Structures are given as structure tokens and as C-alpha cells.
Amino acid sequence: MALPIEQSYPQLVEQLHRVPMCLLQAPPGAGKSTWLPLQLLREGHFRRIIMLEPRRLAARNIARFLAAQQQEVVGQSVGLRLRQETKASAETRLEIVTEGVLTRMLQQDPELSGIDLVIFDEFHERSMAADTALAFALESQMLRDDLKILLMSATLDGERYQRFFDCPLISSAGRSYPIEEIYRPLAQPTQWLEAIAPTVITALQEQSGSALVFLPGQKEINYVAAQLSGLPSDIEVHTLYGEQDKAAQQRAITPAAQGQRKVVLTTNVAETSLTIEGIRIVIDSGKRRAAQFNLKTGVSELKTVNISRSSALQRAGRAGRIEPGVVYRLGSKEQLERRAQHDAPEILTSDISPLMLEAKLWGADIEQLQLLDPPSAAQQHQACELLQMLELIADGKLTAKAREIHAMGSDLRFAHLLYQAQQRESQHPSFVHLAVHFVALMEARVRIDAELATAISAQQHRPHPAFTQQLKYWRQRLSLPANKDLPMHLLPVVVALAYPDRLAKRRGSGMLLSNGAGVSAHPQLWLDEQYVAIADVGGKDGQHIFSATAFSPAMLQTHLPHLFSERQVCEFDIKSGRFINEQRQQLGAIVIATKPSGKKIDAQMKVQAWLELIQQRGWELFQHPQSQQLRVRMLLASQLLGGEFTLADEAQLLRQAEQWLAPFLEHVGSLSQLQQFDYRSALLSLLDYASQQRLEQLLPKSMTLPSGVSHRIHYQLDGPAKLSVRMQEVYGWQSSPELAQGKLPLQLELLSPARRPLQITQDLAHFWQSSYREVQKEMKGRYPKHFWPDDPSTAQATNKVKSRM
Template sequence: MLPIEDVYPQLVEQLTSHKTVLLQAPPGAGKSTWLPLQLMTDQNFKRIVMLEPRRLAARNIAQFLAEQLNEAVGEQVGLRIRQEVKVSSQTRLEIVTEGMLTRMIQQDPELSDIDLLIFDEFHERSLSADTALAFALESQAALREDLKILVMSATLDSERYQRFLDCPVVSSQGRTYPIEERYVTLKDESQWLMQIAPMIRQALSEESGSVLVFLPGQKEIRYVANALHSELEQSPNIELCTLYGDQSKAHQQAAISPAKAGQRKIVLTTNVAETSLTIEGIRVVIDSGKRRAGVFNLRTGVTELATLAISRASAIQRAGRAGRIEPGVVYRLGSKEQFERRDAHDKPDILSSDISSLILEATVWGTNLADLPLLDRPSNAQYQQAKQLLIELEAIDKQGKLQPLGSKMQALGTEPRYAHMLLKVQQLEPEFSGITRLACYFLALQDSKVKSAPELSSTLRQLQYQAPPQFKKQLQYWCKRAKVHDDGSELAIEHIAIVVALAYPDRLAKRRGQGFVLANGAGVQAHSEYWLDTAFLAIAQLGGHKGQTIFSATEFTPELLKPVLPHLFCAKTVCEFEQKNSQFIHQDRVYLGQWIVSEKPSSTPLDQAARSQAWLNVVKQQGLRVFDTLGECASLLVRLQLAAKLYPEEFSPCSEADLLQSLENWLAPYLNDIKQYNQLKKLDLKVALLARIDWQKQQRLNDLFPERIKVPSGSNIRVNYQLEGPARLAVKMQEVYGMSDSPVLCEGRLPVLLELLSPAQRPLQLTQDLAHFWKTSYKEVQKEMKGRYPKHFWPDDPATAQATNKVKSRM
């Protein structure tokens, strides 16, 4: 009996009385297999759709469930994944993945005839799963109150998810058998891969049963397989299998099936086997603690695969594979302390990936990202990058409004870059014969992950005549989608730069020094042996450190692309001051993104407005220090900032940053007659600054923050204002005799610190309470000063004495 059976009545009851339910069930509970089949068999729901995040798991679950009914997939149990759809009028339980559910909701927001949506292994938080759940919740709220949603996983952050979904939680016990944890410490983290084969040997000698080994990717799988090859040749009772997403069905099935009688199996796998997949006979798990994940670089727009440490939740998932049939063992690479320091959960895709597909889906859905019910929200930087890409792909306009091509792109059900390319090449086919077939070759190369030479065109030529099976499979798929026949004729390779530009307009690059600069302004590194004299590159594959290494590209000329992608090119008349040569540059330029395609002297006269704008740009770049008169304005700037701080309802902010942001408002009128850089430097900044406020506010500023204060001696003493702390007034002590209290500024809001000086202008006392000083510390000062400065007046009662700036003999 599976653990999920114990909570089944409770789950059905909750689904009956609530719209949404959260199910937490660890590995082995039966939530992905027994539960959906039982819900269908009991006829609690007429039609169920279950989302699986991985194609391998979806295919195997569908196959397993169909076998339980002695049926083929496509009858009562259906399957809908990329390149494989098996459904019929009999289908009552459909397993879907790869964004398929999102497409179903977009095409039919009411989800007609569907009673229950199940989101399996939701903790994996793929972008497509987040998108589909958001749309499902909106459909449920606005169109289908009777629609039920079941979100389930082995390692959910239950409290957080429950708050987000506002629903009850049903918890099930997990594996039936205990799992012993063993930790293998590492002396050198960089040598972690070399430790895997010895761990496998140790597990084989210490434990019985088959072994499941989790590794980050295919490269590591090949390394470990080679390390074990010679000794396994001597052990006929041990079978070595590999399991990863890009394998054929036959290879995957061989890895999943139980070992033959009297034999043991070693399965080297990626994290495809982490969830919703049962591998028969496994009772030992070896966990490298690593995974391969995409790390998105906002600057270059590249998602680069990186090897990362897994979270504790993933580690628990992996260990769960060992306790399905009997007590098991997990060997973890690293110490227990390292394990406990791992993140609790893996970072969701929505926070670490290109979200252009999500924005396009939301736009077609008729909403914006801010209004979608999302558990986590991407950053503004992610949003701006994705929005700019969709503008370049002609899916939306600058205001974010959906364009006709954007609707067609979304309907294709593939990523926006590929969708844009496919639709455009079909439009261009009459003029550029063979470009659609060439695009299919390019897409097959991208999807099959076949290694490409740096020069893209040579790789495609070679693949036409000598291609591995995975490339041929992808080529057949894309040719079918594009409705084009691969007739074996020569590829129209001369169009390859257009094909690349249609998918990667942001990766069009211009030479800069020894490297190149992308259309978005990011610098990238060229290959040391290729494109040495090339001015422009269309980059197909970009990655490496910080996503800045060109792996595959081809040369192009802007003249070739301009008729095809005119919206990428922007003509501007530019007026700039070049300080090096002390001259204006007045040019007509054509830009592609941030780099200049062409430039020539402008055909229009240099007008006053353009010149003033150029001076404003100089000030924005250099700051207020460009003005020689800045020093004379130091006190005024501080007074204006204090006024904004203490009287925000009367005075606007006046920091340098605020001033530079509003140059057009206050500085531009003073630039009309400026024709030379030296004239700009000598501009009277004080006049321009005061002109920001009207005459009444200028008077108010002088009343609140006077430049000078008149003291009892008749002298007008300059006030030194500071942004933090009191104003300072440095004055000879004799000049404030007769002043009983410290001066007051800003209606008492700003204290004044008196710096009382000796006749030789040396500090004697700092005080903000003059009356207290006269009564206390003054006596000590008087005693000392009488001896040092006998010619000066040192009265016994300074609070009532006559102030003076003279010696006694001249008073």
C-alpha cells in the first residue's frame, strides 16, 4: 500500500470543498502515479490534465499509467509533449509538459471539459510551470469557479506556498523504508569529479543492489563511465547505463528497466532522475551534490550553463530514490556541515532566466507582469532586458503593445527568438530562395547541441552531408514545422547572416579594438584565429566567462540586413563636443542598437538648440566641476540643499544629482550664446542656480539662511553652513559681548555653533549656548586671556558689556 492512499479520502474531500489544494508528499508516496489514475478511475473528475516539468518523466508516467489499464498511451491516458502528442476522444487523463499547458490555456481560457489541473513536482519552478499556474489561477478566478487546481511536490516550502495560494495543505508520508546517510569528505573541491568513481567502487563493495549516480551533465557522465570501463569489463554481473534528457527512448528505457536476474546496475544520470521517475532495483544513491543550470547574463543576453551546488531540498529528493523498495543508502560527496550550509531550495527560473517568453505570453493573455499572480517576481532589470528583446523581435512596440507578428509568434509555441525567425524567413522566401530550409538547419544545430566550428557557415555545410542522429531528428522536426522539404540541394548559405540576425538581433556585433561590441553595448571576445579582419559579426553562440566569448558566428554587412530588419536601424543627427580637439561634431549617423553603422557631416545647419544640447551633455558627463565658478557657489548650494531638507514644501531638492537630472530646466537658457568650451567653464553658475527659484523664494532663502550675521560689534560675520550638523559662526569673543543668547536660524530649526576666537583668531571656545558659557567657563578664559592679551577688553560681565573689535585704548 502506497503512503498516498492513506490521505486519499482527505485529499478528495478538500478538492471537493476548495478550489485549490496543496499536496506535500515525499518521494515514493505515489503522488505522480497512483493518485492521478485513482482520481480518474473513481470518476471524481471527467478530465484531468497533469503538468510534468520534464519530458522524460512525462513520457514514462504516461506509459506506466496506460499499462496499468492494459492500454496504449493515447487512449484513456494521453501524452502531450514537444514532438510527441498522443491523445484521443477517449482521453481522460492527459500528461503535458514543455509549456503545453500554457498553450492550452491561451487557446481556451475557460479550459472547457477540464475539471482538474495537477501541477506535479512544482518545486522545480520552471518558467513554463509558473506561467501556466498564473494563467490557471486567473482562469479559475474569472471564468471557471468550478475548476480545481492541485499543486503538489515532494519538497514544497509549504507555508509560503499556502499563503500564496490561500488553500489547505494535505501532507502524506513518503518513502516506506529508511535511508542511511554517508558523507565522503573532499580535501580539494576542484577534484570532486575524480572522487565519484572511487565512491561507486566503495558502494559496490559495501552494499547490495543497484546504484544511481547523480552527476551534473553528459560530460561528467562520460568521464565517470570511462573511469569505470576497464574494471567493469571484468565484472559481467554489473551493467553500466546512462540516463539524460537528450538520449533516445531506447537508451532511456534500458536505464529505467530493472537489472537482469543475478545482475546489478549502475545508472549514471543527470537530475532528470531526481523526481517523478522510478528506476527499478535502486537501493544506493551516490550524490555528487552538483547540477547543471542556466545562469542568465543580463548584459549579454546569454544563458550560460554552469555547474552549481544543489539545494538541501534537491539532495533529499535524490536520496529518496534509494528507499523505494527496501532500506537504502545515500553517499553524499562533501561533509555533513557542507550539506547543512546549502540553500534550502533551488533558485526558481523566474528569478534567474530570460523572461521574454513570459512577457510575450502575458501580453497575449491581455495583462502585464505586475498583475499576474506569481509567487516570485522577476527584477526590473530582467523585465527591461526582455522587453527590449521583444521590441527587436517585432513582438511588441515600445509602449509594450502587442504587434500582429507577436500574436503569431506566441501561437507557434516555441521560444520568441525561434518563432520570429521562422515567421520572417517564410515571408522572405520569395526574395531569398532557400532561406527557410537554411533556418531549419540552423535551428536543428542549436537544438541538437552538436558542436559547431567558430565559422557557422562551414559547420552547416558539413552537417548537410555528415550529420549525427540527434541533428537529423531535430532537422526533421523543424522542417515539418516550417513545412519545407529537405531536398538535398546545396544550402543557401549566403543567407546565414540574415537567419542569425532574425533570431539574435541583440548579438549583431561591430569590431572594437581586438574584440567586438554587441548592439546593446556589451563587449565580447573574438576567437584568436577567426574573423581577424572582420568588421561585423552575426553571433550564433555566445558564452564562456560572463557570457563574453564568441563560439560561433558569421560575417555580415549592415547593407545586407537593413532591408530585412529596418526597425533595428535608427538615423540620428548628433551634435557633440569633442574636448580632445575642442570642436563640435555635427553628424548624421545611423545606429544599430548602441553602435554606429555609418556617419557623415550633417547636411543640416548647426542650430542653437543642438549646440545647447551638446553643452548639456558635457555638463552631464563631467558634473558641476566643469564650471570654474563652482567654488564661489559652494555656500549657496549648501544653503539650497538645507532649505529643501528643512522646508521641503517650499524648496525643491538641490543635490548635484538633482541638478544634473534637471539641467534642461535651469541651465539650458544660459547656454544659448556659449560657443567655446572656455566660455562654458566661466559661466556664472550662481546666477543660473538662483534663477531656479523666484524672487520671493530668494528673499525667503536669505531670511532663513543669511550669508552673514551682524554681531553686537557691528561686524557682519559669514555663516559657514554644513549639510549635517549646526551652522558655524567663527567670531572674536570681544565682538559678541552684550549678546546674551546664541543666534537663531531657520526659525529655530537650525542650531548655530559659535566658535569664539582670541584676538589672534585662534579658537577659544565652541558653544551652542552662549548664555551658559558666560556664566561658567568664561571666567577661566578671562583669567588666561588677561595675561596673554592685556591690551584687549576682558570684562567681568560679558553678557552686558559693550562689544568691540578694537583694543581698550581705542574704545
């Protein structure tokens, strides 16, 4: 039976030979991940093809399937390249790779010599690694006019991508099998997990075939598996997630035996590029686990969130791959339709330090890369600070050791640790062995004791298979013999080399991190310890300590003196209402020891103290209303108009306060003076005279009404501008005035003569023609002395009663 992609294939081949880049949008089951690359290989349109698959499981299975179609094993004409696993040879012409691998290939050979087509499969997932690799591949095309790029997905944001990349979009039909949708509204939305097992049982009773159940994570999978333990003997329950061993994954995707049915409980690892034979039922929880980076703590928090509509479409598509299917969705259809069309790209919600390092190794800054969604200035600032802590950049440039650390091919923190451990091995025998055990423990992602020393000891005596696999890899990678005699007293040094920003000191009922953020102290561990080195922190708001070990500052300073600093500090203490002037020994933001300073406080020290207080408290410290409004207007101009207005955001404005605000703080002597400080002149110093005039023209601080009276406009960063006026004063306005060339709505609050709200509108013309009649009727009776014309859009405006007009 022909696959739908076959109809679009001639057009796609023609476009690939004609233009540098194409988009292919094809629903699940069309054959884009399997038939298409194999056909391109067989017909010899390209010498060598690289196809990026975002998930390891999908990459392995696609490579295995394509090799079988060639009657070969993986590694011949069809190859596979993952981290820690490579199967390729001189005869390989189609290679399936994962994201980090493609980026590494580009870094090693920017021209991608010998490769003339790069396919990005399931690009809708928008991982940061895929965005990075695509940005580099686009620059590789500048070096080679014969290199082609193909982006593929079932749910591409096609029109947007087409505009951004200026390339053709080719659409293909999917399988013609219909998918019935059954919605299961929840009386208590928070009880969605408890509703899964009953929905699975109902679906199995109502439908034939096997079922695929989408859940956000392993914890939920284990819970539902336990609830389904009583199913009939002809129904097998399997689990499928990314951290599983290969054998268990293979059992999950293998077709059920004759006369048997199966239920596969999975994460969104099975959402794309994976066909499980016999599945015709999908039960969709509507949830997924998403990493959201907390800029304050420097921690990525895994949160359970609602999936987008495009993800719901992808999941449902698993049911119609081979025959007509059905999808059971928790929640109502209306709830699904209210969700976002696409998931937020990872580049906007993650730690971008890997992207920043890759860009610098590539020879570019992030702003120079062609990225669909550039990360924020705050993300870039945080990434820069982390790379400096890990000794990868200094003064914005790569350090001498950066390339060696990057070559480790691991998480940047672990790569820095392993590099430094090797440098220290001669001084501290077996230090690198301890580091490898720690990295293996973290990468294995197995449940461990909260005390790190105990956790490593437990893995030494009864290792988890995942830990054993990671330990074996790193021993082979670093050519290390087996060694169980570890210098455990140096474990805090190991943690500090990987997580210098997670060294913590007890503070009240919680702990202060060296990066300045606060976390919750563990309720049962380290009760008598002042200092702990934290390896794993997260949970609610990224503030719960999962694993750590105690340390003494003196020991850590002996081994890692560069983490400590001596500072002359002058700061303003709000509680006491006075300046504090002292010498401090610090570990990042943690104060280890203090002594009084003999230096007299001068005006410059006070300015620095005010700047530090402003950095800590933010804009809420200031209470001068006209200054606040000017700041909002300038930021809106930057957001809406660009050009000469280049302020990025409030956070960046604060970070740059020393440049624009410091010169104006010299005569501020008290907290109350600072709070009421009029900083309009300081803000305006960021704009030249022409830009100041342009700001007043486009986003005026006030507006003259038809009555001749001027009223202030209230601006806000997250909504329309607001103008409150008596209705009679805007007679003669036929429509709402425009702000920022029509890019910012103006919300009019129209008041009665007693200044009570009558109407709120952003469309004055519509109000005059519609509900004004009712207002007119009521107001004529209540305020007969005031003017209520039949046609207010052409009437004379006034702020007087009729007798004085």
C-alpha cells in the first residue's frame, strides 16, 4: 500500500535540488521518517544524508527499521550515532543521529564535508540542541552552496517558519484512517491521575486492539501500572520511558503475541517517530513533564504542565497509524481548544549556557545566530555568569581550557569537574575515581540517599544497572582501572567543582546559596552542619534539597581558593537604617567571616551601597510615580518600536544601573530620599534629544482632549495604556486615539460628571454606535444639566454644564 508521502515526493525532490532549504509538513503515518530518507538514499539524490532524531529511542528504532528494509544490519548503508553508541562505516550513506551529536559534527567540521543533506525530523519539538544545530547548519550553507536542509514535522508552525527561513513549505496528507475522539470531563481536574486507570479499563472494554497511555513521567507510570495489576491474563502491561534499559524498551514496542493485547504506559517519548504495532487506542492524560529554568536559583525545575494542541494531535495520531483508531482524552473539548497551539520552545525556558558555549566555540555570539526564538537578556546574563564560574569564559572570551572541557562530551558541569579532577590526580590519588563515581551517580538518575557519601557507598556495594553502565562508560572514556578506594573526605570538593553556585550556608530555617538564592533546609539531615555542598536541588520553586554533603569552609578554601574572595563592603541595612562598613571573606554571596573596616565611608561608597540595595530590591524600592511612568514608557518603546529605543527589559536596566543611575545618586543620604528619588533625568540620559522628542510623540505622558484639557495617561508593561476622563470631554473623537503607531491599545475609562465609571472601551467608535444610547438615556435623567448629545462623535466637547457652554 502506497504511503501518503509518495505523492509529495517528486515535488519535494525538485525543491531540494532547487533551493537551499525546505519545510515538510506531514501528519503521523505519512512515511516522512522512514520511507522518505530511504527513498532519497536508494535513488541517489544525495551522496550522504544526516537525519537528526530528537529522541534516542526513536533514533535506534528508525535506524534498525531502515537497515532491515535494506536487508542489512545497522552500520552498513544506514548508520546510527548517539552519545556512547556509534554504528557507522565507510559505506554508510544515511546516518541517524541525535541532537548533541549533530552539533559536535558541525563544530568539528563546519562545512560538513561529504554530507549534502541534513534532515531535522520532528522539528516541532524545538529542543535547544536542535535550534543550535540548525543555526550552525544555516551558517554552513554560507560555506557550501550545495548543502541542503529539510525540516520535517507533523505539526510545524508552518507559516511562521516559512516567513522566517524564506523557503517553500510542502504539505503531505497522512494516513486515511479515521480517529474517533472521546472526551472524559473531570469533576475534579486535580484528580486527573486517579482517572487514568478507570479510563484505560473502560477503553479496553469498549475497543479492540492494544492501548498507548500518555503520562508525564515515570512516577505516574508506576502509579498507573500498580492500578492495572488486576487486568485479565490476555492483556500485558508494559512501561516505556527514556531512562529505561534497551531490553525493556524493546519489549514495550514489540507487537503483542497472537491472542494477546498490550497496554503501554509511556511518556511523550512515544509521541513522535515511533510506531508500536497493534496500537489503535490512545489514552491521553493531557499532561507532560517540562523543564523550566529558574533564573534566580540557577536550577531547572521539572513541572507537570498541560500539553499543547499540536502535541495532542501528535499523540492522537499514534492510534491511526495502521488502522482506524480512537483517542480518549481527559478533560473537555473546550479545555483542549483553550490551550496553546504549540509548546514553548526549550530555548526560552532553559539554561542556555550550553548554547552560549557552543556559539563561542563556533566563533559567534548568540545575537549573531539565526534563531527562531532568541533567548532573553536575563538568560544570557545568567549563562555568562555560570560559564565564568566553570572557567570556560573570562572577560567574555573562551579560556584556554574551554575546548578541552567541551571535548569531554558531557554536561558542562560534569565536564568541568572531570577535567579538573584529572589535573588534581597527581596531588590527590584516586580523586578522578571519586569524580567519576559522582558523575555516574548523577547521570544514572536513580533514587539515592540524600547524603551523597552514603549514596556513593551504596552504589559501590549494590550498584543499580544504570549506575554501572555510566561508571563503565567513564572509566573507559578516561582509561581508568576499577578502584573502590575513594577519598570520600574530598567529596565536597567534587561537588563544588561541578556546582560552585550550590554551596550553601544555613540561614534561619533555610539555606543561602553561593549564587544568592535561598533554598529550604532538609528537615532531617545536616541539622548540626552550617555548610553543605548541594548536588541536586529542585522541587517546588527549585528550592528543595534532594542530595548534598557537609563541608567546612577552611577545607574547601584549601583546595579551591578561587571560589573565595576578600571584599571591602559598604552596604545599607534596611532593618537598622544605617550603613555597614566592613571587611568580608565571602564564598560567592555567602559571608564566611567579617571584621570592621578602618576605612571612612565616602560619597562613592554610599553610591555603591545604594546600587547594591537597588539590585536586591528592584524597582519596588522606588515610589516616585512620574519616574515609574517614564520607565514604563521607555521600555514599551523598546518593545514595540525598536530602532532608537534599545532598552531590553527591566532586569537589564537594573543590571546597568551603575552606568546610568550612579551619577545621580551622590546626594541621596537616606532611605526615604532614595524611595522618593526622581530618577527621570537619569533615565532620559539614556536617550538623545531627538529620541526624547520621539518618545513624547509616540507615547506621550499626557493627552489633550477635545475639551482642551490635558490628562495623564497611565502606562503598564502587561496591558493597554489607560486614560480616565469624563465622557463629555471626549465628544468629537470619532474613534480611539492611537499610541505607538497603533501598536499599543488605549483603554478609555469614561466617567460620569461625578467621576464614576460609565464605560471602559478600547473601541470608542463602536461604543458611540452601540451602548452609548443606553448610557445617554440613563444620564439624561440623572444629570439633566449636563450635555448628552445624540451624536457624540461630532458634538462639541466640554467640561462644563449646558448653561455655561
